[in-house]
Amino acid sequence: MSDHEKQTGGAAFAADAVDYDLLAAQMQALAEDVESEISNLANASALLYQTLADLNWAGFYLYQSGELRLGPFQGKTACTRIAIGKGVCGTAAQKDETVVVEDVHQFPGHIACDGASNSEIVIPIHRSGALYGVLDIDSPLYGRFGAEEKEGLEKFVSALEKVL
Numbered sequence: 001m002s003d004h005e006k007q008t009g010g011a012a013f014a015a016d017a018v019d020y021d022l023l024a025a026q027m028q029a030l031a032e033d034v035e036s037e038i039s040n041l042a043n044a045s046a047l048l049y050q051t052l053a054d055l056n057w058a059g060f061y062l063y064q065s066g067e068l069r070l071g072p073f074q075g076k077t078a079c080t081r082i083a084i085g086k087g088v089c090g091t092a093a094q095k096d097e098t099v100v101v102e103d104v105h106q107f108p109g110h111i112a113c114d115g116a117s118n119s120e121i122v123i124p125i126h127r128s129g130a131l132y133g134v135l136d137i138d139s140p141l142y143g144r145f146g147a148e149e150k151e152g153l154e155k156f157v158s159a160l161e162k163v164l
């Protein structure tokens with residue numbers, strides 16, 4: 001494995017590749033008979049944080065009163081309110097699509113909650129066809145999130161949506 005691969009992800013994660021189908025199944029199992037959505041979001045953030053390598057933040061912003069508000073997470077304390085259209089989270093919410101950022105320092109309007117973050121993925125979450133919030137994951141590595149992570153984490157969000 002080259003230093004570049006270590007730095008940027010890609011093949012660096014092949015050795016301990018994440019089984020995203022298993023991760024989605026674990027989420028569903030954790031949520032069985034759990035009625036509180038906060039409990040499910042809290043366990044979801046812990047599951048992601050303990051399973052995926054090289055993260056410094058994993059958690060949720062919930063769409064409430066027309067803005068994104070901090071939900072359950074793992075990592076350092078974070079900003080509590082994000083306007084729709086602002087930062088990576090607000091952009092993903094506004095576009096209603098996953099946003100993958102290889103280098104957050106190049107993303108106009110990126111909101112730096114933890115200075116250690118260098119790459120990020122944000123995936124919108126829906127309930128009853130409407131925006132519910134976003135899953136936000138940060139890494140100190142550049143380019144930590146690629147096509148495989150996007151597909152796998154979107155699968156994870158689909159599983160999570162079923163228990164919200």
Ligand code: SME
Nearest residue numbers: 078087088089110111113
């Ligand atoms: N970086 C995010 C803000 C949230 S923190 O990363 C936890 C953004 O630009 O929306």
